Amino acid sequence: MTTTQASGFRRVLLYTACPLAIIAGTLPAIAQTGDATTKTPAPVRHHSHKTRHVSATTAAKVEAPPILVAANEPVPAGRGSAGSGAAAPAFADAGESVIVTGTRSLNRKARDSTSPIDVISATTLRRSGEPNLASALVKTDPSINIKAEGSDTAALTANIVLRGLNPNDTLILLDGKRRHPTSNIAADSGPEQGSTAPDINMIPSSAIDHIEVLRDGAAAQYGSDAIAGVVNIITKKSDHGFNASAQTGANAANGDGWLYQLDADGGTSFGRDGYLHIGGGMYHKDFFVAPTEDNRAAKFGSPLNSNKILGVPEETRETLSIAAGETLVPDLFGGVQGYGLITYAHRHSEGYENWRTPTVLPQLYPNGFSPLETNDENDFATTLGLKAEDFFGFHVDISSTYGDDETDIGNKNTANPNLYKTGAEPGDPDFDLGTGFTPTKVLAQTQRTAQWTNNLDFTQPFTVFGKSVNLAFGAEHRLDTYQLGAGNPASWEVGGTQGFAGLRPQNAGSWNRDVYAGYIDLDTHPLKHWDLDFAGRFEHYTDSGNTENGKVSTRYDFSRRFAIRGTISNGFRAPSLAEEHFSSLNVGPTSASGDLAVDSAAGRSIGALPLKPERSTNVSAGFVVEPITNLSITTDVYQINIRDRIVGAGGVTGQPALDAIELTGATIPANAQVDQISAFYFANGVSTRTQGLNVAANYFSDFRQYGTVNWTAGIDLNRTRLHHVGTDGLGNPFLTAQGAGYVTTATPRSKIILNAFWKIGKVDVNVRETRWGQTTNLLGYQDQAPADLAFSGTQFLEFKSTPVWLTDLEIGYQIQKHWHATLGANNLFNMRPRQTPASTAYANVSHYDQTASQIPLSGGFYYGRVNYAF
Numbered sequence: 001m002t003t004t005q006a007s008g009f010r011r012v013l014l015y016t017a018c019p020l021a022i023i024a025g026t027l028p029a030i031a032q033t034g035d036a037t038t039k040t041p042a043p044v045r046h047h048s049h050k051t052r053h054v055s056a057t058t059a060a061k062v063e064a065p066p067i068l069v070a071a072n073e074p075v076p077a078g079r080g081s082a083g084s085g086a087a088a089p090a091f092a093d094a095g096e097s098v099i100v101t102g103t104r105s106l107n108r109k110a111r112d113s114t115s116p117i118d119v120i121s122a123t124t125l126r127r128s129g130e131p132n133l134a135s136a137l138v139k140t141d142p143s144i145n146i147k148a149e150g151s152d153t154a155a156l157t158a159n160i161v162l163r164g165l166n167p168n169d170t171l172i173l174l175d176g177k178r179r180h181p182t183s184n185i186a187a188d189s190g191p192e193q194g195s196t197a198p199d200i201n202m203i204p205s206s207a208i209d210h211i212e213v214l215r216d217g218a219a220a221q222y223g224s225d226a227i228a229g230v231v232n233i234i235t236k237k238s239d240h241g242f243n244a245s246a247q248t249g250a251n252a253a254n255g256d257g258w259l260y261q262l263d264a265d266g267g268t269s270f271g272r273d274g275y276l277h278i279g280g281g282m283y284h285k286d287f288f289v290a291p292t293e294d295n296r297a298a299k300f301g302s303p304l305n306s307n308k309i310l311g312v313p314e315e316t317r318e319t320l321s322i323a324a325g326e327t328l329v330p331d332l333f334g335g336v337q338g339y340g341l342i343t344y345a346h347r348h349s350e351g352y353e354n355w356r357t358p359t360v361l362p363q364l365y366p367n368g369f370s371p372l373e374t375n376d377e378n379d380f381a382t383t384l385g386l387k388a389e390d391f392f393g394f395h396v397d398i399s400s401t402y403g404d405d406e407t408d409i410g411n412k413n414t415a416n417p418n419l420y421k422t423g424a425e426p427g428d429p430d431f432d433l434g435t436g437f438t439p440t441k442v443l444a445q446t447q448r449t450a451q452w453t454n455n456l457d458f459t460q461p462f463t464v465f466g467k468s469v470n471l472a473f474g475a476e477h478r479l480d481t482y483q484l485g486a487g488n489p490a491s492w493e494v495g496g497t498q499g500f501a502g503l504r505p506q507n508a509g510s511w512n513r514d515v516y517a518g519y520i521d522l523d524t525h526p527l528k529h530w531d532l533d534f535a536g537r538f539e540h541y542t543d544s545g546n547t548e549n550g551k552v553s554t555r556y557d558f559s560r561r562f563a564i565r566g567t568i569s570n571g572f573r574a575p576s577l578a579e580e581h582f583s584s585l586n587v588g589p590t591s592a593s594g595d596l597a598v599d600s601a602a603g604r605s606i607g608a609l610p611l612k613p614e615r616s617t618n619v620s621a622g623f624v625v626e627p628i629t630n631l632s633i634t635t636d637v638y639q640i641n642i643r644d645r646i647v648g649a650g651g652v653t654g655q656p657a658l659d660a661i662e663l664t665g666a667t668i669p670a671n672a673q674v675d676q677i678s679a680f681y682f683a684n685g686v687s688t689r690t691q692g693l694n695v696a697a698n699y700f701s702d703f704r705q706y707g708t709v710n711w712t713a714g715i716d717l718n719r720t721r722l723h724h725v726g727t728d729g730l731g732n733p734f735l736t737a738q739g740a741g742y743v744t745t746a747t748p749r750s751k752i753i754l755n756a757f758w759k760i761g762k763v764d765v766n767v768r769e770t771r772w773g774q775t776t777n778l779l780g781y782q783d784q785a786p787a788d789l790a791f792s793g794t795q796f797l798e799f800k801s802t803p804v805w806l807t808d809l810e811i812g813y814q815i816q817k818h819w820h821a822t823l824g825a826n827n828l829f830n831m832r833p834r835q836t837p838a839s840t841a842y843a844n845v846s847h848y849d850q851t852a853s854q855i856p857l858s859g860g861f862y863y864g865r866v867n868y869a870f
Contacts, residue, residue, distance in 0.1 A: 354499075
């Protein structure tokens with residue numbers, strides 16, 4: 001450990017001088033429902049088929065029994081996992097699952113963790129009825145949310161929100177290896193602005209064995225992005241079996257949004273003790289368009305439902321994963337094992353933009369037109385590694401992971417009205433562009449992120465003075481790359497295409513950075529029932545300098561029925577390359593907004609400053625209790641202080657915004673109004689304090705001839721407050737009142753999930769009640785508002801999305817040994833969000849708060865599913 005690293009680590013250790021500070025400093029926090037149907041395996045050892053394949057994969061073969069079981073909980077003994085054709089177990093113990101997240105110990109169980117760990121099985125995810133992994137997590141863990149309605153290109157990908165923070169503050173791992181980010185940045189203003197977190201929907205759901213959610217700061221263990229916590233997706237590695245699933249359904253609100261999904265996976269063995277497991281899937285969802293009436297349409301004799309912007313994009317996705325492993329040299333270092341994982345996904349998605357009236361380009365669109373933003377995306381990742389059990393006394397793991405995400409953002413059913421100009425003559429500045437022509441389909445920009453991560457990890461348990469100690473240390477190197485490519489000339493010339501103006505060549509570029517890290521972790525038991533874990537990490541970024549982070553976790557078991565635990569740590573999140581360098585211009589019917597790079601002259605002209613890493617201090621405490629047999633309860637409180645938090649800032653409107661955008665070389669469309677032009681950038685704008693409380697309870701009932709029921713309840717309380725708002729280079733606050741709302745009140749103050757899984761004979765019934773708490777946002781006034789309020793950058797309307805309960809119901813039947821059929825309804829009673837006033841709905845169309853992370857606008861989803869396994 002370097003002197004600098006040790007110094008930073010010692011500062012963190014000082015906080016442990018008063019254990020009561022861990023508890024006293026925290027209040028409201030997270031809620032969780034940790035679920036697992038089966039015992040999950042320790043890391044694969046490859047010694048024999050018998051030990052290698054005790055996996056939750058078997059539970060995925062059938063619609064298994066109860067799953068909603070919180071991690072760390074004592075449960076009835078003797079209950080296990082069900083294989084294909086076996087009698088379904090009455091109760092599944094996630095607490096007995098061996099975890100790999102948040103610990104360097106080789107055999108740490110979830111029930112013994114010093115930090116809150118949720119274990120969610122593949123069967124639980126499937127039983128959510130949600131075809132997308134991100135949405136399934138929202139239905140199974142109260143601490144996870146997702147934005148109800150995306151906007152512009154951000155609607156074409158998905159990001160999860162953990163503990164009310166930005167998606168960038170959650171680290172995503174795949175089999176314990178850092179997952180590369182998406183290249184599609186959430187550019188529009190809102191709570192997710194700047195997010196390029198990994199899109200977990202691009203990971204094949206058929207390949208997932210279980211997911212471990214660490215609800216604690218973990219930067220000292222994993223590095224950047226782990227301020228809110230860690231989501232570690234564990235893939236299947238069995239060498240046998242085959243599973244297939246087909247699901248279809250639609251939204252009930254107006255009968256569209258039809259969906260189909262096909263998933264399959266299977267394993268085989270090879271060589272001495274090798275395994276090969278392949279999974280894949282196909283997914284398609286039609287447009288869901290909420291019924292609306294554009295008040296401009298009647299003036300032109302156009303259909304009132306011409307504007308289709310209020311809805312959910314169309315999406316087609318294909319995914320594939322290949323996992324393999326084998327003992328390569330059995331007699332060297334206790335057995336040298338090779339392993340690898342490849343994932344690939346392709347997505348095509350399209351989302352509507354606002355309807356353009358016939359006046360925009362009557363020669364081409366006499367009835368008006370609705371531009372479509374498109375996304376063609378390819379996502380690829382591969383991991384190759386070697387493990388050895390006894391490398392001079394240490395378990396060693398060396399691996400290399402490369403991930404790449406590329407998106408081509410297009411624009412179709414569009415036009416460049418200024419390019420379509422008649423009567424140009426020599427000398428006219430637009431003469432060389434041609435006359436009377438515009439493409440209706442263009443490539444607007446390309447984006448690419450790549451991440452190459454190399455890890456070397458050592459772990460060794462040993463005994464000191466009769467006390468067990470686990471030592472882990474290692475090093476990491478990462479190369480981050482970000483590229484922006486210009487669009488077709490017609491997409492950006494003279495104002496650009498409608499809906500999405502292309503990226504100009506002068507805004508394109510390629511950027512990269514190197515990251516070097518070293519860590520050490522020491523886990524010890526000073527007393528028989530007392531666990532104490534110290535972690536320290538040093539990282540160097542070639543673009544943002546050094547950071548030192550430390551973490552102390554402790555747990556004391558008073559008895560087998562009661563334990564307390566707590567952690568304190570500091571953390572960081574380095575600014576992403578996209579936050580530092582992204583720029584774009586988005587064009588509305590009469591408006592335009594520009595996102596400006598912080599290192600550009602345009603950004604500096606409205607006060608942008610160079611970005612620094614976010615810094616955090618995390619404190620949490622809780623207890624685990626089993627008051628009676630079959631009943632378990634966990635309670636955890638936490639507090640996360642973040643300074644220099646990166647937010648979407650600027651919000652400059654009018655002539656200053658116009659001047660800044662023109663500094664990029666872009667041209668504002670002639671029909672845009674000056675008071676409807678805005679410019680934004682990213683800034684270390686605020687300091688925040690997030691506090692939360694999580695309570696999870698699980699109870700098992702055996703009604704004998706009437707079946708068994710697993711009852712679970714989880715609650716998440718979460719509150720974020722601003723402690724400081726900084727000022728830009730011009731002395732203006734980084735955040736408007738609206739921007740402050742995005743940070744503090746756009747996610748629910750509370751979320752409750754109540755679940756009951758009843759199994760009797762061949763029939764199983766799952767009932768889930770989810771309550772989303774209130775969200776509050778300040779909405780901008782639009783064209784329907786009085787002239788003195790419309791498009792104001794300082795006056796807003798406070799809007800509250802009131803609490804709402806959703807009911808989900810799924811009924812399954814085991815047709816025979818290998819076949820299981822299900823009928824289900826998510827949002828059974830077709831609940832919809834509260835509508836916003838006309839004064840904040842452009843053209844009287846967008847009547848929902850699209851910045852809130854609450855219930856979806858698409859209403860009820862009704863589906864059927866068939867599973868086959870052997």
